[in-house]
Amino acid sequence: MKLIVDQCQRYAKMRAHTATHLLHTELAKIFKNTKQAGSLVDEDYLRFDFNADRLLTSEEIHEIEKTINQIVYAAYTVEVKETSYNDAIKLWAKAFFEDKYGDIVRVVRVFNNENETLSIELCGGTHVSNTKDIGCFSISWQEAVASGVKRITAVTWPKVGLRMHEMQEILDTTVAKLWIKTATQMLDKLDKTLKEYDELRSAVESLETLMIKDFLQSNNFTSNKVFEKIFNISSDLNFKNVGFHAKILFPDSTILIYTKEWSFLILSKKWSSAKKIAEGLGIRWWWTEVMVQGRDENILKLFK
Ligand SMILES: [Zn+2]
Structure with a gap:
Protein backbone atom coordinates (compact mmCIF):
# COMPACT_ATOMS: atom_id res chain seq x y z
CA MET A 1 0.00 0.00 0.00
CA LYS A 2 2.79 2.37 0.98
CA LEU A 3 4.53 1.68 -2.31
CA ILE A 4 1.41 2.67 -4.25
CA VAL A 5 1.12 5.93 -2.32
CA ASP A 6 4.80 6.73 -2.89
CA GLN A 7 4.42 6.07 -6.60
CA CYS A 8 1.41 8.41 -6.73
CA GLN A 9 3.37 11.14 -4.99
CA ARG A 10 6.33 10.60 -7.27
CA TYR A 11 4.23 10.97 -10.42
CA ALA A 12 2.45 13.99 -8.96
CA LYS A 13 5.79 15.70 -8.40
CA MET A 14 7.03 14.70 -11.85
CA ARG A 15 3.97 16.32 -13.45
CA ALA A 16 4.55 19.51 -11.48
CA HIS A 17 8.27 19.53 -12.23
CA THR A 18 7.95 19.23 -16.02
CA ALA A 19 5.18 21.84 -15.92
CA THR A 20 7.60 24.14 -14.03
CA HIS A 21 10.10 23.87 -16.90
CA LEU A 22 7.40 24.73 -19.44
CA LEU A 23 6.27 27.68 -17.34
CA HIS A 24 9.86 28.92 -17.05
CA THR A 25 10.17 28.92 -20.85
CA GLU A 26 6.92 30.84 -21.32
CA LEU A 27 7.91 33.44 -18.72
CA ALA A 28 11.28 33.92 -20.41
CA LYS A 29 9.42 34.76 -23.64
CA ILE A 30 7.55 37.58 -21.89
CA PHE A 31 10.30 38.84 -19.57
CA LYS A 32 13.42 38.71 -21.74
CA ASN A 33 16.08 38.87 -19.05
CA THR A 34 14.18 37.13 -16.29
CA LYS A 35 15.89 34.67 -14.01
CA GLN A 36 14.52 32.02 -11.74
CA ALA A 37 14.56 33.31 -8.16
CA GLY A 38 13.29 30.17 -6.44
CA SER A 39 11.10 27.18 -7.13
CA LEU A 40 9.07 24.66 -5.19
CA VAL A 41 7.85 21.47 -6.77
CA ASP A 42 5.26 19.49 -4.84
CA GLU A 43 2.50 17.04 -5.69
CA ASP A 44 0.65 18.52 -8.67
CA TYR A 45 1.54 21.88 -7.22
CA LEU A 46 4.32 24.26 -8.12
CA ARG A 47 5.53 27.64 -7.07
CA PHE A 48 7.90 29.60 -9.25
CA ASP A 49 9.66 32.84 -8.30
CA PHE A 50 11.26 34.94 -11.01
CA ASN A 51 12.65 38.39 -11.60
CA ALA A 52 10.18 40.77 -13.19
CA ASP A 53 9.23 44.39 -12.71
CA ARG A 54 5.50 43.76 -13.07
CA LEU A 55 2.84 41.11 -12.64
CA LEU A 56 1.41 39.26 -15.62
CA THR A 57 -1.77 40.58 -17.20
CA SER A 58 -4.78 38.26 -17.22
CA GLU A 59 -4.35 37.92 -21.02
CA GLU A 60 -0.75 36.78 -20.52
CA ILE A 61 -1.81 34.26 -17.88
CA HIS A 62 -4.47 32.95 -20.24
CA GLU A 63 -1.94 32.75 -23.10
CA ILE A 64 0.63 30.87 -20.97
CA GLU A 65 -1.99 28.36 -19.85
CA LYS A 66 -3.16 27.90 -23.43
CA THR A 67 0.38 27.35 -24.81
CA ILE A 68 1.38 24.93 -22.05
CA ASN A 69 -1.86 22.97 -22.37
CA GLN A 70 -1.33 22.76 -26.14
CA ILE A 71 2.09 21.23 -25.45
CA VAL A 72 0.43 18.85 -22.98
CA TYR A 73 -2.29 17.75 -25.42
CA ALA A 74 0.20 17.40 -28.30
CA ALA A 75 1.95 14.66 -26.28
CA TYR A 76 5.54 15.69 -26.94
CA THR A 77 8.56 13.79 -25.71
CA VAL A 78 10.45 14.82 -22.61
CA GLU A 79 14.01 13.66 -23.10
CA VAL A 80 16.48 13.33 -20.25
CA LYS A 81 20.08 13.01 -21.38
CA GLU A 82 23.47 13.11 -19.73
CA THR A 83 26.11 14.86 -21.79
CA SER A 84 29.30 16.78 -21.35
CA TYR A 85 28.90 20.39 -20.34
CA ASN A 86 30.81 21.48 -23.44
CA ASP A 87 28.50 19.52 -25.77
CA ALA A 88 25.47 20.96 -24.04
CA ILE A 89 26.84 24.46 -24.45
CA LYS A 90 27.60 23.83 -28.14
CA LEU A 91 24.08 22.54 -28.81
CA TRP A 92 22.00 24.83 -26.65
CA ALA A 93 24.39 27.55 -25.51
CA LYS A 94 21.85 30.20 -24.86
CA ALA A 95 19.81 27.97 -22.59
CA PHE A 96 22.28 27.99 -19.72
CA PHE A 97 24.19 31.20 -19.61
CA GLU A 98 26.00 31.89 -16.41
CA ASP A 99 25.26 28.98 -14.08
CA LYS A 100 28.15 26.80 -13.00
CA TYR A 101 28.01 23.06 -13.64
CA GLY A 102 30.28 20.01 -13.53
CA ASP A 103 31.77 18.28 -16.58
CA ILE A 104 28.80 15.99 -17.06
CA VAL A 105 25.37 17.58 -17.02
CA ARG A 106 21.83 16.26 -17.17
CA VAL A 107 19.76 17.93 -19.84
CA VAL A 108 15.96 17.85 -19.73
CA ARG A 109 14.50 18.78 -23.08
CA VAL A 110 10.96 18.94 -24.41
CA PHE A 111 10.72 18.92 -28.18
CA ASN A 112 8.01 18.76 -30.83
CA ASN A 113 7.64 16.46 -33.83
CA GLU A 114 9.92 18.70 -35.91
CA ASN A 115 12.60 18.25 -33.25
CA GLU A 116 12.29 21.89 -32.26
CA THR A 117 13.18 22.48 -28.63
CA LEU A 118 10.24 23.82 -26.60
CA SER A 119 11.97 23.77 -23.24
CA ILE A 120 15.47 22.93 -22.14
CA GLU A 121 17.10 23.04 -18.74
CA LEU A 122 19.98 21.48 -16.88
CA CYS A 123 18.18 19.67 -14.11
CA GLY A 124 18.69 16.68 -11.82
CA GLY A 125 15.00 16.17 -11.02
CA THR A 126 12.56 13.51 -12.15
CA HIS A 127 10.21 14.26 -15.03
CA VAL A 128 7.34 12.72 -16.94
CA SER A 129 8.51 11.14 -20.20
CA ASN A 130 5.72 12.65 -22.27
CA THR A 131 4.02 16.01 -21.82
CA LYS A 132 0.56 14.38 -22.02
CA ASP A 133 1.20 12.88 -18.58
CA ILE A 134 0.90 16.39 -17.07
CA GLY A 135 -2.83 16.08 -17.83
CA CYS A 136 -3.62 19.76 -17.56
CA PHE A 137 -1.97 22.96 -16.34
CA SER A 138 -3.57 25.90 -14.60
CA ILE A 139 -2.15 29.02 -12.91
CA SER A 140 -3.94 29.54 -9.63
CA TRP A 141 -2.26 32.62 -8.23
CA GLN A 142 0.37 35.28 -8.85
CA GLU A 143 1.82 37.81 -6.44
CA ALA A 144 4.79 40.05 -5.77
CA VAL A 145 6.96 38.52 -3.05
CA ALA A 146 9.85 40.97 -2.92
CA SER A 147 11.11 43.97 -4.80
CA GLY A 148 11.46 42.83 -8.41
CA VAL A 149 10.45 39.25 -7.64
CA LYS A 150 7.10 37.81 -8.68
CA ARG A 151 5.64 34.43 -7.76
CA ILE A 152 3.37 32.16 -9.73
CA THR A 153 1.53 29.26 -8.18
CA ALA A 154 0.11 26.64 -10.51
CA VAL A 155 -1.39 23.18 -10.45
CA THR A 156 -1.39 20.16 -12.72
CA TRP A 157 -4.04 17.49 -13.18
CA PRO A 158 -5.71 16.15 -10.99
CA LYS A 159 -5.39 19.22 -8.78
CA VAL A 160 -6.75 21.33 -11.66
CA GLY A 161 -9.93 19.25 -11.36
CA LEU A 162 -10.05 19.64 -7.58
CA ARG A 163 -9.60 23.38 -7.93
CA MET A 164 -12.40 23.57 -10.48
CA HIS A 165 -14.60 21.66 -8.07
CA GLU A 166 -13.78 24.09 -5.25
CA MET A 167 -14.50 27.07 -7.50
CA GLN A 168 -17.82 25.52 -8.55
CA GLU A 169 -18.78 25.11 -4.89
CA ILE A 170 -17.97 28.75 -4.17
CA LEU A 171 -19.99 29.75 -7.22
CA ASP A 172 -22.97 27.58 -6.21
CA THR A 173 -22.94 28.98 -2.66
CA THR A 174 -22.73 32.54 -3.98
CA VAL A 175 -25.61 31.93 -6.40
CA ALA A 176 -27.72 30.55 -3.54
CA LYS A 177 -26.84 33.44 -1.22
CA LEU A 178 -27.64 36.05 -3.85
CA TRP A 179 -31.05 34.45 -4.54
CA ILE A 180 -30.41 34.06 -8.25
CA LYS A 181 -30.81 31.08 -10.55
CA THR A 182 -27.52 30.94 -12.46
CA ALA A 183 -23.97 32.28 -12.13
CA THR A 184 -24.48 34.39 -15.28
CA GLN A 185 -26.89 36.61 -13.31
CA MET A 186 -24.25 37.21 -10.66
CA LEU A 187 -22.71 40.46 -11.96
CA ASP A 188 -26.08 42.12 -12.49
CA LYS A 189 -27.20 41.09 -9.04
CA LEU A 190 -23.95 42.27 -7.49
CA ASP A 191 -24.19 45.68 -9.19
CA LYS A 192 -27.77 46.04 -8.00
CA THR A 193 -26.88 45.01 -4.45
CA LEU A 194 -23.91 47.39 -4.29
CA LYS A 195 -26.10 50.25 -5.53
CA GLU A 196 -28.69 49.46 -2.86
CA TYR A 197 -25.93 49.28 -0.27
CA ASP A 198 -24.62 52.72 -1.26
CA GLU A 199 -28.12 54.21 -1.07
CA LEU A 200 -28.73 52.66 2.33
CA ARG A 201 -25.36 53.79 3.61
CA SER A 202 -25.93 57.37 2.61
CA ALA A 203 -29.42 57.22 4.19
CA VAL A 204 -27.89 55.90 7.41
CA GLU A 205 -25.24 58.63 7.31
CA SER A 206 -27.88 61.35 6.93
CA LEU A 207 -29.85 59.89 9.81
CA GLU A 208 -26.76 59.72 11.94
CA THR A 209 -25.90 63.33 11.17
CA LEU A 210 -29.42 64.32 12.26
CA MET A 211 -29.02 62.33 15.49
CA ILE A 212 -25.62 63.86 16.20
CA LYS A 213 -26.81 67.41 15.63
CA ASP A 214 -29.87 66.73 17.73
CA PHE A 215 -27.75 65.34 20.53
CA LEU A 216 -25.24 68.21 20.47
CA GLN A 217 -27.99 70.83 20.51
CA SER A 218 -30.02 69.22 23.29
ZN1 LIG B 1 14.08 21.09 -13.07
Missing part, protein backbone atom coordinates in the same frame (compact mmCIF):
# COMPACT_ATOMS: atom_id res chain seq x y z
CA ASN A 219 -28.11 70.99 26.07
CA ASN A 220 -27.19 67.58 27.35
CA PHE A 221 -23.73 68.58 28.54
CA THR A 222 -21.86 69.52 31.67
CA SER A 223 -18.97 71.92 32.12
CA ASN A 224 -15.99 72.54 34.36
CA LYS A 225 -13.10 74.99 34.72
CA VAL A 226 -11.37 73.81 31.55
CA PHE A 227 -14.25 72.87 29.26
CA GLU A 228 -17.36 74.87 28.49
CA LYS A 229 -19.06 71.84 27.07
CA ILE A 230 -18.48 68.22 28.07
CA PHE A 231 -20.40 65.62 26.10
CA ASN A 232 -20.52 62.02 27.17
CA ILE A 233 -21.51 60.19 24.01
CA SER A 234 -22.61 56.67 23.29
CA SER A 235 -19.92 54.55 21.63
CA ASP A 236 -22.37 53.71 18.82
CA LEU A 237 -22.08 57.22 17.40
CA ASN A 238 -19.42 57.96 14.83
CA PHE A 239 -16.87 59.69 17.00
CA LYS A 240 -15.21 61.75 14.29
CA ASN A 241 -18.58 62.86 12.95
CA VAL A 242 -19.56 64.10 16.39
CA GLY A 243 -16.32 66.09 16.55
CA PHE A 244 -16.86 67.48 13.06
CA HIS A 245 -20.36 68.77 13.86
CA ALA A 246 -19.42 70.03 17.33
CA LYS A 247 -16.69 72.13 15.75
CA ILE A 248 -19.21 73.66 13.35
CA LEU A 249 -21.97 74.18 15.94
CA PHE A 250 -19.79 75.58 18.74
CA PRO A 251 -16.77 77.33 17.21
CA ASP A 252 -16.32 79.50 20.30
CA SER A 253 -16.24 76.81 22.96
CA THR A 254 -13.60 74.52 24.36
CA ILE A 255 -15.20 71.12 24.12
CA LEU A 256 -14.56 67.66 25.44
CA ILE A 257 -16.34 64.69 23.95
CA TYR A 258 -15.76 61.30 25.51
CA THR A 259 -17.14 57.79 25.71
CA LYS A 260 -17.21 55.47 28.68
CA GLU A 261 -14.49 53.47 26.93
CA TRP A 262 -12.17 56.50 27.50
CA SER A 263 -12.03 57.63 23.90
CA PHE A 264 -12.05 61.38 23.78
CA LEU A 265 -11.87 64.42 21.53
CA ILE A 266 -10.80 67.83 22.70
CA LEU A 267 -11.76 70.77 20.50
CA SER A 268 -10.26 74.16 21.22
CA LYS A 269 -11.87 77.47 20.42
CA LYS A 270 -10.19 80.04 18.19
CA TRP A 271 -6.63 81.03 19.06
CA SER A 272 -6.23 78.36 21.70
CA SER A 273 -4.53 74.99 21.54
CA ALA A 274 -6.22 71.67 22.15
CA LYS A 275 -2.74 70.14 22.41
CA LYS A 276 -1.86 72.36 25.34
CA ILE A 277 -5.11 71.53 27.12
CA ALA A 278 -4.44 67.80 26.77
CA GLU A 279 -0.86 68.26 27.95
CA GLY A 280 -2.07 70.30 30.92
CA LEU A 281 -4.44 67.49 31.89
CA GLY A 282 -1.66 64.91 31.52
CA ILE A 283 -3.54 62.66 29.08
CA ARG A 284 -2.22 60.89 26.03
CA TRP A 285 -3.37 62.37 22.73
CA TRP A 286 -2.70 62.81 19.04
CA TRP A 287 -3.98 64.80 16.06
CA THR A 288 -3.90 68.55 15.35
CA GLU A 289 -3.50 71.82 17.19
CA VAL A 290 -7.24 72.53 17.31
CA MET A 291 -8.57 69.01 17.68
CA VAL A 292 -6.90 66.24 19.60
CA GLN A 293 -8.03 62.69 19.94
CA GLY A 294 -7.00 59.94 22.27
CA ARG A 295 -7.87 57.02 24.48
CA ASP A 296 -6.86 57.36 28.13
CA GLU A 297 -8.65 56.09 31.23
CA ASN A 298 -7.60 59.23 33.08
CA ILE A 299 -10.20 61.06 31.04
CA LEU A 300 -12.90 59.56 33.32
CA LYS A 301 -11.16 60.68 36.51
CA LEU A 302 -11.40 64.31 35.41
CA PHE A 303 -15.14 64.37 36.08
CA LYS A 304 -15.53 62.29 39.22
Whole structure:
Protein backbone atom coordinates (compact mmCIF):
# COMPACT_ATOMS: atom_id res chain seq x y z
CA MET A 1 0.00 0.00 0.00
CA LYS A 2 2.79 2.37 0.98
CA LEU A 3 4.53 1.68 -2.31
CA ILE A 4 1.41 2.67 -4.25
CA VAL A 5 1.12 5.93 -2.32
CA ASP A 6 4.80 6.73 -2.89
CA GLN A 7 4.42 6.07 -6.60
CA CYS A 8 1.41 8.41 -6.73
CA GLN A 9 3.37 11.14 -4.99
CA ARG A 10 6.33 10.60 -7.27
CA TYR A 11 4.23 10.97 -10.42
CA ALA A 12 2.45 13.99 -8.96
CA LYS A 13 5.79 15.70 -8.40
CA MET A 14 7.03 14.70 -11.85
CA ARG A 15 3.97 16.32 -13.45
CA ALA A 16 4.55 19.51 -11.48
CA HIS A 17 8.27 19.53 -12.23
CA THR A 18 7.95 19.23 -16.02
CA ALA A 19 5.18 21.84 -15.92
CA THR A 20 7.60 24.14 -14.03
CA HIS A 21 10.10 23.87 -16.90
CA LEU A 22 7.40 24.73 -19.44
CA LEU A 23 6.27 27.68 -17.34
CA HIS A 24 9.86 28.92 -17.05
CA THR A 25 10.17 28.92 -20.85
CA GLU A 26 6.92 30.84 -21.32
CA LEU A 27 7.91 33.44 -18.72
CA ALA A 28 11.28 33.92 -20.41
CA LYS A 29 9.42 34.76 -23.64
CA ILE A 30 7.55 37.58 -21.89
CA PHE A 31 10.30 38.84 -19.57
CA LYS A 32 13.42 38.71 -21.74
CA ASN A 33 16.08 38.87 -19.05
CA THR A 34 14.18 37.13 -16.29
CA LYS A 35 15.89 34.67 -14.01
CA GLN A 36 14.52 32.02 -11.74
CA ALA A 37 14.56 33.31 -8.16
CA GLY A 38 13.29 30.17 -6.44
CA SER A 39 11.10 27.18 -7.13
CA LEU A 40 9.07 24.66 -5.19
CA VAL A 41 7.85 21.47 -6.77
CA ASP A 42 5.26 19.49 -4.84
CA GLU A 43 2.50 17.04 -5.69
CA ASP A 44 0.65 18.52 -8.67
CA TYR A 45 1.54 21.88 -7.22
CA LEU A 46 4.32 24.26 -8.12
CA ARG A 47 5.53 27.64 -7.07
CA PHE A 48 7.90 29.60 -9.25
CA ASP A 49 9.66 32.84 -8.30
CA PHE A 50 11.26 34.94 -11.01
CA ASN A 51 12.65 38.39 -11.60
CA ALA A 52 10.18 40.77 -13.19
CA ASP A 53 9.23 44.39 -12.71
CA ARG A 54 5.50 43.76 -13.07
CA LEU A 55 2.84 41.11 -12.64
CA LEU A 56 1.41 39.26 -15.62
CA THR A 57 -1.77 40.58 -17.20
CA SER A 58 -4.78 38.26 -17.22
CA GLU A 59 -4.35 37.92 -21.02
CA GLU A 60 -0.75 36.78 -20.52
CA ILE A 61 -1.81 34.26 -17.88
CA HIS A 62 -4.47 32.95 -20.24
CA GLU A 63 -1.94 32.75 -23.10
CA ILE A 64 0.63 30.87 -20.97
CA GLU A 65 -1.99 28.36 -19.85
CA LYS A 66 -3.16 27.90 -23.43
CA THR A 67 0.38 27.35 -24.81
CA ILE A 68 1.38 24.93 -22.05
CA ASN A 69 -1.86 22.97 -22.37
CA GLN A 70 -1.33 22.76 -26.14
CA ILE A 71 2.09 21.23 -25.45
CA VAL A 72 0.43 18.85 -22.98
CA TYR A 73 -2.29 17.75 -25.42
CA ALA A 74 0.20 17.40 -28.30
CA ALA A 75 1.95 14.66 -26.28
CA TYR A 76 5.54 15.69 -26.94
CA THR A 77 8.56 13.79 -25.71
CA VAL A 78 10.45 14.82 -22.61
CA GLU A 79 14.01 13.66 -23.10
CA VAL A 80 16.48 13.33 -20.25
CA LYS A 81 20.08 13.01 -21.38
CA GLU A 82 23.47 13.11 -19.73
CA THR A 83 26.11 14.86 -21.79
CA SER A 84 29.30 16.78 -21.35
CA TYR A 85 28.90 20.39 -20.34
CA ASN A 86 30.81 21.48 -23.44
CA ASP A 87 28.50 19.52 -25.77
CA ALA A 88 25.47 20.96 -24.04
CA ILE A 89 26.84 24.46 -24.45
CA LYS A 90 27.60 23.83 -28.14
CA LEU A 91 24.08 22.54 -28.81
CA TRP A 92 22.00 24.83 -26.65
CA ALA A 93 24.39 27.55 -25.51
CA LYS A 94 21.85 30.20 -24.86
CA ALA A 95 19.81 27.97 -22.59
CA PHE A 96 22.28 27.99 -19.72
CA PHE A 97 24.19 31.20 -19.61
CA GLU A 98 26.00 31.89 -16.41
CA ASP A 99 25.26 28.98 -14.08
CA LYS A 100 28.15 26.80 -13.00
CA TYR A 101 28.01 23.06 -13.64
CA GLY A 102 30.28 20.01 -13.53
CA ASP A 103 31.77 18.28 -16.58
CA ILE A 104 28.80 15.99 -17.06
CA VAL A 105 25.37 17.58 -17.02
CA ARG A 106 21.83 16.26 -17.17
CA VAL A 107 19.76 17.93 -19.84
CA VAL A 108 15.96 17.85 -19.73
CA ARG A 109 14.50 18.78 -23.08
CA VAL A 110 10.96 18.94 -24.41
CA PHE A 111 10.72 18.92 -28.18
CA ASN A 112 8.01 18.76 -30.83
CA ASN A 113 7.64 16.46 -33.83
CA GLU A 114 9.92 18.70 -35.91
CA ASN A 115 12.60 18.25 -33.25
CA GLU A 116 12.29 21.89 -32.26
CA THR A 117 13.18 22.48 -28.63
CA LEU A 118 10.24 23.82 -26.60
CA SER A 119 11.97 23.77 -23.24
CA ILE A 120 15.47 22.93 -22.14
CA GLU A 121 17.10 23.04 -18.74
CA LEU A 122 19.98 21.48 -16.88
CA CYS A 123 18.18 19.67 -14.11
CA GLY A 124 18.69 16.68 -11.82
CA GLY A 125 15.00 16.17 -11.02
CA THR A 126 12.56 13.51 -12.15
CA HIS A 127 10.21 14.26 -15.03
CA VAL A 128 7.34 12.72 -16.94
CA SER A 129 8.51 11.14 -20.20
CA ASN A 130 5.72 12.65 -22.27
CA THR A 131 4.02 16.01 -21.82
CA LYS A 132 0.56 14.38 -22.02
CA ASP A 133 1.20 12.88 -18.58
CA ILE A 134 0.90 16.39 -17.07
CA GLY A 135 -2.83 16.08 -17.83
CA CYS A 136 -3.62 19.76 -17.56
CA PHE A 137 -1.97 22.96 -16.34
CA SER A 138 -3.57 25.90 -14.60
CA ILE A 139 -2.15 29.02 -12.91
CA SER A 140 -3.94 29.54 -9.63
CA TRP A 141 -2.26 32.62 -8.23
CA GLN A 142 0.37 35.28 -8.85
CA GLU A 143 1.82 37.81 -6.44
CA ALA A 144 4.79 40.05 -5.77
CA VAL A 145 6.96 38.52 -3.05
CA ALA A 146 9.85 40.97 -2.92
CA SER A 147 11.11 43.97 -4.80
CA GLY A 148 11.46 42.83 -8.41
CA VAL A 149 10.45 39.25 -7.64
CA LYS A 150 7.10 37.81 -8.68
CA ARG A 151 5.64 34.43 -7.76
CA ILE A 152 3.37 32.16 -9.73
CA THR A 153 1.53 29.26 -8.18
CA ALA A 154 0.11 26.64 -10.51
CA VAL A 155 -1.39 23.18 -10.45
CA THR A 156 -1.39 20.16 -12.72
CA TRP A 157 -4.04 17.49 -13.18
CA PRO A 158 -5.71 16.15 -10.99
CA LYS A 159 -5.39 19.22 -8.78
CA VAL A 160 -6.75 21.33 -11.66
CA GLY A 161 -9.93 19.25 -11.36
CA LEU A 162 -10.05 19.64 -7.58
CA ARG A 163 -9.60 23.38 -7.93
CA MET A 164 -12.40 23.57 -10.48
CA HIS A 165 -14.60 21.66 -8.07
CA GLU A 166 -13.78 24.09 -5.25
CA MET A 167 -14.50 27.07 -7.50
CA GLN A 168 -17.82 25.52 -8.55
CA GLU A 169 -18.78 25.11 -4.89
CA ILE A 170 -17.97 28.75 -4.17
CA LEU A 171 -19.99 29.75 -7.22
CA ASP A 172 -22.97 27.58 -6.21
CA THR A 173 -22.94 28.98 -2.66
CA THR A 174 -22.73 32.54 -3.98
CA VAL A 175 -25.61 31.93 -6.40
CA ALA A 176 -27.72 30.55 -3.54
CA LYS A 177 -26.84 33.44 -1.22
CA LEU A 178 -27.64 36.05 -3.85
CA TRP A 179 -31.05 34.45 -4.54
CA ILE A 180 -30.41 34.06 -8.25
CA LYS A 181 -30.81 31.08 -10.55
CA THR A 182 -27.52 30.94 -12.46
CA ALA A 183 -23.97 32.28 -12.13
CA THR A 184 -24.48 34.39 -15.28
CA GLN A 185 -26.89 36.61 -13.31
CA MET A 186 -24.25 37.21 -10.66
CA LEU A 187 -22.71 40.46 -11.96
CA ASP A 188 -26.08 42.12 -12.49
CA LYS A 189 -27.20 41.09 -9.04
CA LEU A 190 -23.95 42.27 -7.49
CA ASP A 191 -24.19 45.68 -9.19
CA LYS A 192 -27.77 46.04 -8.00
CA THR A 193 -26.88 45.01 -4.45
CA LEU A 194 -23.91 47.39 -4.29
CA LYS A 195 -26.10 50.25 -5.53
CA GLU A 196 -28.69 49.46 -2.86
CA TYR A 197 -25.93 49.28 -0.27
CA ASP A 198 -24.62 52.72 -1.26
CA GLU A 199 -28.12 54.21 -1.07
CA LEU A 200 -28.73 52.66 2.33
CA ARG A 201 -25.36 53.79 3.61
CA SER A 202 -25.93 57.37 2.61
CA ALA A 203 -29.42 57.22 4.19
CA VAL A 204 -27.89 55.90 7.41
CA GLU A 205 -25.24 58.63 7.31
CA SER A 206 -27.88 61.35 6.93
CA LEU A 207 -29.85 59.89 9.81
CA GLU A 208 -26.76 59.72 11.94
CA THR A 209 -25.90 63.33 11.17
CA LEU A 210 -29.42 64.32 12.26
CA MET A 211 -29.02 62.33 15.49
CA ILE A 212 -25.62 63.86 16.20
CA LYS A 213 -26.81 67.41 15.63
CA ASP A 214 -29.87 66.73 17.73
CA PHE A 215 -27.75 65.34 20.53
CA LEU A 216 -25.24 68.21 20.47
CA GLN A 217 -27.99 70.83 20.51
CA SER A 218 -30.02 69.22 23.29
CA ASN A 219 -28.11 70.99 26.07
CA ASN A 220 -27.19 67.58 27.35
CA PHE A 221 -23.73 68.58 28.54
CA THR A 222 -21.86 69.52 31.67
CA SER A 223 -18.97 71.92 32.12
CA ASN A 224 -15.99 72.54 34.36
CA LYS A 225 -13.10 74.99 34.72
CA VAL A 226 -11.37 73.81 31.55
CA PHE A 227 -14.25 72.87 29.26
CA GLU A 228 -17.36 74.87 28.49
CA LYS A 229 -19.06 71.84 27.07
CA ILE A 230 -18.48 68.22 28.07
CA PHE A 231 -20.40 65.62 26.10
CA ASN A 232 -20.52 62.02 27.17
CA ILE A 233 -21.51 60.19 24.01
CA SER A 234 -22.61 56.67 23.29
CA SER A 235 -19.92 54.55 21.63
CA ASP A 236 -22.37 53.71 18.82
CA LEU A 237 -22.08 57.22 17.40
CA ASN A 238 -19.42 57.96 14.83
CA PHE A 239 -16.87 59.69 17.00
CA LYS A 240 -15.21 61.75 14.29
CA ASN A 241 -18.58 62.86 12.95
CA VAL A 242 -19.56 64.10 16.39
CA GLY A 243 -16.32 66.09 16.55
CA PHE A 244 -16.86 67.48 13.06
CA HIS A 245 -20.36 68.77 13.86
CA ALA A 246 -19.42 70.03 17.33
CA LYS A 247 -16.69 72.13 15.75
CA ILE A 248 -19.21 73.66 13.35
CA LEU A 249 -21.97 74.18 15.94
CA PHE A 250 -19.79 75.58 18.74
CA PRO A 251 -16.77 77.33 17.21
CA ASP A 252 -16.32 79.50 20.30
CA SER A 253 -16.24 76.81 22.96
CA THR A 254 -13.60 74.52 24.36
CA ILE A 255 -15.20 71.12 24.12
CA LEU A 256 -14.56 67.66 25.44
CA ILE A 257 -16.34 64.69 23.95
CA TYR A 258 -15.76 61.30 25.51
CA THR A 259 -17.14 57.79 25.71
CA LYS A 260 -17.21 55.47 28.68
CA GLU A 261 -14.49 53.47 26.93
CA TRP A 262 -12.17 56.50 27.50
CA SER A 263 -12.03 57.63 23.90
CA PHE A 264 -12.05 61.38 23.78
CA LEU A 265 -11.87 64.42 21.53
CA ILE A 266 -10.80 67.83 22.70
CA LEU A 267 -11.76 70.77 20.50
CA SER A 268 -10.26 74.16 21.22
CA LYS A 269 -11.87 77.47 20.42
CA LYS A 270 -10.19 80.04 18.19
CA TRP A 271 -6.63 81.03 19.06
CA SER A 272 -6.23 78.36 21.70
CA SER A 273 -4.53 74.99 21.54
CA ALA A 274 -6.22 71.67 22.15
CA LYS A 275 -2.74 70.14 22.41
CA LYS A 276 -1.86 72.36 25.34
CA ILE A 277 -5.11 71.53 27.12
CA ALA A 278 -4.44 67.80 26.77
CA GLU A 279 -0.86 68.26 27.95
CA GLY A 280 -2.07 70.30 30.92
CA LEU A 281 -4.44 67.49 31.89
CA GLY A 282 -1.66 64.91 31.52
CA ILE A 283 -3.54 62.66 29.08
CA ARG A 284 -2.22 60.89 26.03
CA TRP A 285 -3.37 62.37 22.73
CA TRP A 286 -2.70 62.81 19.04
CA TRP A 287 -3.98 64.80 16.06
CA THR A 288 -3.90 68.55 15.35
CA GLU A 289 -3.50 71.82 17.19
CA VAL A 290 -7.24 72.53 17.31
CA MET A 291 -8.57 69.01 17.68
CA VAL A 292 -6.90 66.24 19.60
CA GLN A 293 -8.03 62.69 19.94
CA GLY A 294 -7.00 59.94 22.27
CA ARG A 295 -7.87 57.02 24.48
CA ASP A 296 -6.86 57.36 28.13
CA GLU A 297 -8.65 56.09 31.23
CA ASN A 298 -7.60 59.23 33.08
CA ILE A 299 -10.20 61.06 31.04
CA LEU A 300 -12.90 59.56 33.32
CA LYS A 301 -11.16 60.68 36.51
CA LEU A 302 -11.40 64.31 35.41
CA PHE A 303 -15.14 64.37 36.08
CA LYS A 304 -15.53 62.29 39.22
ZN1 LIG B 1 14.08 21.09 -13.07
